[in-house]
Amino acid sequence: NAGVTQTPKFQVLKTGQSMTLQCAQDMNHEYMSWYRQDPGMGLRLIHYSVGAGITDQGEVPNGYNVSRSTTEDFPLRLLSAAPSQTSVYFCASRITGQAMNTEAFFGQGTRLTVV
């Protein structure tokens, strides 16, 4: 099992550019989510999805869009990159958001720098 796969691992963007961070999981998990990790702030939830066709905002959604057309994929789009979006981004999945005792599985992360 590949688990949760994120691409790319590293990316440098210029302010105003757009890009998509890819996330795919092969565990047939209903629930997928995106976090950003910043020093001293832990992981903050950007967007999440409880199933194909359903997405919702997390704690810090501004500047990011998501869609969930399939169970496997949950891409994160930056429409117009800003230096404040420099961060490490993690995608995670779990069997279902309704089962609170299930663990989340994380990808390896994407380190994004906006200059």
Add this chain to the structure above:
Amino acid sequence: GNSVTQMEGPVTLSEEAFLTINCTYTATGYPSLFWYVQYPGEGLQLLLKATKADDKGSNKGFEATYRKETTSFHLEKGSVQVSDSAVYFCALSNFNKFYFGSGTKLNVKP
């Protein structure tokens, strides 16, 4: 609301020392509690979990007990190794979301 507070690091210990990383939480309802570990350049991996009050989670010599009366989930290990050097995150799961603490970096010196 839901939130997790954990002790700030870094924590520096000598090999074979006793480890405690404090974690307290605020939550509505009956959350599940988790400890995740992040090694350099990698994603988060589940270390242990507890799903109800008084449950003890354990793995790889680490353990933590879900204390509802003190809203705590402190991580302990009796004898740390250099290979335990990493960042440790306390987290709670409630309804559709995870809430993470800010992370505690552990450095273990030989």
